[in-house]
Amino acid sequence: MRFTGLGNVIAQEPITLTFLDRVRQTEQDRAQNRNHTTINHYLANDDDGSLAEASEDPEEIVINEPVKWAAHKHDFFVAGLIAENQFSTGKFNSTVPAAADSTNKFIKTLSTTLTIPAADVLGAKVSSATILALTPSRF
Numbered sequence: 001m002r003f004t005g006l007g008n009v010i011a012q013e014p015i016t017l018t019f020l021d022r023v024r025q026t027e028q029d030r031a032q033n034r035n036h037t038t039i040n041h042y043l044a045n046d047d048d049g050s051l052a053e054a055s056e057d058p059e060e061i062v063i064n065e066p067v068k069w070a071a072h073k074h075d076f077f078v079a080g081l082i083a084e085n086q087f088s089t090g091k092f093n094s095t096v097p098a099a100a101d102s103t104n105k106f107i108k109t110l111s112t113t114l115t116i117p118a119a120d121v122l123g124a125k126v127s128s129a130t131i132l133a134l135t136p137s138r139f
Contacts, residue, residue: 012118013118014088014115014116014117014118015115015116015118016113016114016115016116017081017087017113017114017115017116018111018112018113018114019070019072019079019081019111019112019113019114020109020110020111021072021079021109021110021111021112022106022109023037023072023074023106023107023108023109023110024105024106024107025105025106025107026074026075027075030107033075033107034096034107034108035053035054036053036073036074036075037053037072037073037074037075037094037107037108037110038050038051038052038053038072038073038094038110039051039070039071039072039073039092039094039110039112040070040071040073041061041063041067041069041070041071041090041092041112042067042068042069042070043063043065043066043067043068044065044066044067044068044086045065045066049061051092051093051094055094055096056096057096058093058094058095058096059092059093059094060091060092060093061090061091061092062089062090062091063089063090063091063092064089065089066086066087066088066089067083067086067087067088067089067090067114068082068083068086068087069081069082069083070087070090070092070112070114072110072112081112081114083114083116085117085120087114087115087116088114088115088116088117089114089115090112090113090114090115091111091112091113091114092110092111092112092113093109093110093111093112094108094109094110094111095108095109096108096109
């Protein structure tokens with residue numbers, strides 16, 4: 001993501017990128033499907049972390065240090081946001097609909113909010129990029 005030539009139009013503040021993922025049931029066993037859905041993240045200092053996969057309670061992790069990537073994992077597939085440099089901060093949330101509501105077509109809602117330094121997207125750092133990928137998480 002680059003906004004080359006828009007330095008005078010866009011505010012010189014970090015840009016907020018939010019990835020909202022309403023996860024649909026893809027397997028016959030709804031609970032098993034939900035219990036293999038989470039958000040993983042990797043920090044610029046080589047630490048990693050994730051939200052609990054099997055939690056039925058709302059979860060939130062706030063990271064106030066540089067994040068290298070974040071990924072929404074759904075059973076065997078992953079949708080990821082990867083920074084060539086780094087995201088400034090990150091916030092990761094998951095919520096699960098009430099167990100009694102089996103008619104809800106979504107089994108979990110995942111949300112990742114990342115901040116991107118303004119200089120990265122305004123072209124000051126030519127090497128910066130954000131990539132969205134969908135790949136198998138297991139072989």
